Amino acid sequence: MSELLVDDGVVPRKLSIPVLIKGLKDIRKSYLECLNGKKPEICYAIAVNSLVEMFGSLLPRVIHSPDLRYYIIVGVEELLVYDADQEKYNTLPVDKAVENLL
Numbered sequence: 001m002s003e004l005l006v007d008d009g010v011v012p013r014k015l016s017i018p019v020l021i022k023g024l025k026d027i028r029k030s031y032l033e034c035l036n037g038k039k040p041e042i043c044y045a046i047a048v049n050s051l052v053e054m055f056g057s058l059l060p061r062v063i064h065s066p067d068l069r070y071y072i073i074v075g076v077e078e079l080l081v082y083d084a085d086q087e088k089y090n091t092l093p094v095d096k097a098v099e100n101l102l
Contacts, residue, residue, distance in 0.1 A: 004091065005076045008057040012076060015058075021082060021089055023054045024071050028084035031068045044068075 003014040027050045034043035047068050055062055063072040073080040079097050082089040092100075 004073060004078070004080050006058055006061055006073065007076050008061065010057070013058070015073075017080065017089070017091075020073065020080065021087075024082055025084050025087065027051060027054070028068050 002017050004017055004020065005012055005014055007013070027047050030050065031043050031047040034046060044066075051062060051064070052059055061074045063074070064070065069084050071080075071082045071084065073082075075091075075094075078091050078093050080089060080091050
């Protein structure tokens, strides 16, 4: 599957998984580069602004770790999980994700 169906409460949208992965990878890379010269709080704010630009009204459907390495994008029927450092991702149905976590 190369698309993830996500709904912001107004209209469902199909998002390209390769495009999502590239965008999240770039945000993580920019965040790490920023840490070399600025305060972590500033770098985090810049990265979150990039997430807002990337996702817009879908941002509430995106969960991320404080260091912007791990991401979960909540789709209509499945979750996309991504590790930006290892460049690994997986999709799994919501019911399977809940079963695995419980």
